[in-house]
Amino acid sequence: MSDELVFYTTPMSRGRIVRWMLEEVGAPYRAEILEFGRSTRSAEYRAINPMGKVPSIRHGDTVVTETAAICAYLADAFPEANLAPPHGGRARGPYYRWMFFAAGPVEAATTNKTLGVVVPDDPRMRGMVGYGSLASVVDALEGAVSGRDYICGDQFTAADVYVGSHLGWGMAFGTLEKRPAFETYVARLNARPAAIRAREIDDRLLAERQAG
Known part of the structure; x- marks a missing residue:
């Protein structure tokens, strides 16, 4: 087709x-x-x-x-x-903002932490790396997921899939610190039927590959 x-x-x-x-x-x-x-x-x-x-x-x-x-x-x-929120709606801004915040600053900051890359404590250098510091990235994320069910408020969106995945993996592998707001948010997302189905499929494929 x-x-x-x-x-x-x-x-x-x-x-x-x-x-x-x-x-x-x-x-x-x-x-x-x-x-x-x-x-x-x-x-x-x-x-x-x-x-x-x-x-x-x-x-x-x-x-x-x-x-x-x-x-x-x-x-x-x-x-x-x-x-996704409606085009032209007020929620479209937070939707794009936080999805691409995770794709940019979060991904870069956590990767650098994993690789042991330390940004010099110099405002010019922090400006060059874009995310500033891992601490500021984590604080921004905490604010984004606190006091609401989803990134865009009451509506679950693709941004929650992406941000929630980064938070879940980051906490599991130690690249993001565990905070109550993160754990509550990720637990809510992980309980979704689609999230459960997806994990079961990939976990089964991984087990089959390791057994073979």
Whole structure:
């Protein structure tokens, strides 16, 4: 079919975020399970994603890479799932703001922490890295998820899939400190049926790969 939705992933990667998003969308999709360093580097897959990274999706003739972009695309491509605030509505600003805050400052700050990269305590240097400091990133995130059910207020959106995934992984792997507001928010998201289904699928695939 010309509008077939194909999902390229591995079971222990950022593809887990997109799997959750796809389960929230509820549209039929076909998953192509790849292996790092072999099928992800093949000429066939590089035609989909020249970086040789997962996840990616192909929706008909449209290819989308980068996890945040995929989440945003799916929310707009399947509006019936109600995973994005209305265009022009006041909630659209926080929706974009926090999704791409996680894709930019959060991702950069936590990656640098993992790699042991220390930004010099110099205002000019902190300005160059964009996120300033990990502490300021964490404080901003805490403010975003405190006092409301979801990033955009009462509506669950794709931004919650993306931000919630980063918070969950960060707390699990020690790149983000555990704070009550984070734990409450992530617990609320993890209890969603689509989130449970997505975890079960990827956990099963991972177990099968490890057993094989």
